[in-house]
Amino acid sequence: MRIAVLSDLHSNLVALDAVLADLGSVDAVWVLGDIVGYGPEPDGVVERLVEIGAVAVAGNHDAAAVGAADVGWFNPDARAAIEWTQRRMAPRTRDWLAALPMTLAEPPAALVHGSLREPLWEYITSGAEARPNLRLLAGQRLTLGLHGHTHVPVLWRLTGEELELLRVEDGTRIALDERVVLANPGSVGQPRDGDPRASYLLYDTDRAELVWHRVGYDVGATQSAMRRAGLPAWLVERLAVGH
Numbered sequence: 001m002r003i004a005v006l007s008d009l010h011s012n013l014v015a016l017d018a019v020l021a022d023l024g025s026v027d028a029v030w031v032l033g034d035i036v037g038y039g040p041e042p043d044g045v046v047e048r049l050v051e052i053g054a055v056a057v058a059g060n061h062d063a064a065a066v067g068a069a070d071v072g073w074f075n076p077d078a079r080a081a082i083e084w085t086q087r088r089m090a091p092r093t094r095d096w097l098a099a100l101p102m103t104l105a106e107p108p109a110a111l112v113h114g115s116l117r118e119p120l121w122e123y124i125t126s127g128a129e130a131r132p133n134l135r136l137l138a139g140q141r142l143t144l145g146l147h148g149h150t151h152v153p154v155l156w157r158l159t160g161e162e163l164e165l166l167r168v169e170d171g172t173r174i175a176l177d178e179r180v181v182l183a184n185p186g187s188v189g190q191p192r193d194g195d196p197r198a199s200y201l202l203y204d205t206d207r208a209e210l211v212w213h214r215v216g217y218d219v220g221a222t223q224s225a226m227r228r229a230g231l232p233a234w235l236v237e238r239l240a241v242g243h
């Protein structure tokens, strides 16, 4: 099976459509949360995911948008965008988001937004978070932890006691074996690794391989929609620099 793994779409429909056009035919689309928040088209993004039959888990922004998580943890811009989303999204969008699970097991893979031990909120940014989460995964007899939340595409791998961090870029291929890994596809809707192009991952179960991809999209179109919506200026500007 060829499976597209997408994360942190953040209501950016122009970016999502560019990714869907780029990835071609796949057998499944897995979404690692933060479907809404920051961007201008929460209804459009959820409609598209429903249309393509995507399987998804909730992110912290999705939980906050439906009132299941406290917006007090968000910075002022993120909070303003969540409050805008709450006012604007259709009831069916809200219902779909509210029904998302926090974790999904698709052996040998696990799907979460932040991390296995703290699905909504933990950022895996260093070995201090990666190592215990890799052990937790191994304890569940799973080998592939798929997570987002940092908006930065990377791979963590445990070989015995040795922990490796692999930076990934467009076209990076990683062969999967018996070792336990955490893979982050990067962000579709708001990349933060200095590359404004949308980021996603293809997981080929027959080849046991992960391949990262980047795809340019019309950033200006999303920015114009955000300005029209009155979303915070910094959220508009950061899309152009990928930060």
Ligand code: ZN
Pocket (backbone or CB within 6 Å): 008, 034, 059, 061, 149, 151
């Ligand atoms: Zn996010």
